[in-house]
Amino acid sequence: MIALATALLAQPVIAGSLPPPLTISGTARVIDGDTISIRKQRIRLAAIDACEVDQTGFRWEVEWLCGKAARSFMRSIADGKHVECRVIDMDQYRRLVAQCFESGRDVGLAIVAAGLAETLFRYLPKQHRMELKAYIAAEQRAKTAGLGIWSAEIEKPSEYRRSRRKAPAFGRS
Template sequence: IDACELDQTGLKDGQTWRCGVIARSFLRKMIDGQHVRCEIIDQDRYRRLVGQCFIGDADVGLAMVNAGLAEAMLRYLPSSHPISLVEYGEAENRARGNGLGIWSAEIESPHRYRRAKSSKMP
């Protein structure tokens, strides 16, 4: 998944909407005091580990996508992996169609936001 950066904002109903803070708050409430188990799926081109995390049987990333607080990063899901590409895609489409979270605001895609921010650094 790809969620807003902590300092990232957008516009919602003409007001500044702190999408990064909201996404972090949602995640904190979900995992607070819980045992989180992560399984490594891949490594990206920057050598960062890509994984899927669970609380019990609940997929933490899928919950974020369902809430509209993250985009599904389908390119990291190999077709042979038990995570269903269809499930993540459908979750994002539902959130988008229902105008939830990031889909209810004017925000820059998190990966574009990071790219623009890193190009401004000295």
């Protein structure tokens, strides 16, 4: 991981040009709806945000396990399969941030299209090389069709994570 991170951060950038993209590929293990692992390296899928594994909401007036639904979908398209990821960045948790493909299929775009993740562009570096129009269109189609999170009452995943960090620990004064 350190060698990959060093390579990512040490690439020279000449004004007006982009460095060649770093890639990591191998058999994927799904962690949750927006994170996979390849060769023990955690990779956060770029441009999307899915429910946390323990996150729930309400769908058709019944509790819905949105995080487990997102993880299950990701498992169906990527777990145990050869995945190739184009590294875009490294996040604050030292995970690589990448656009990942299984047999040419963009797995981040697929989960957005299924309505099990929303787009999240604000953390992308300016020179990210991703075609975001497809993500915007997929999210709009999922919303219109009422798929997944768009048919449920859930807290945005980013807000859910924020509220969990602020929660006081039990037994402490």
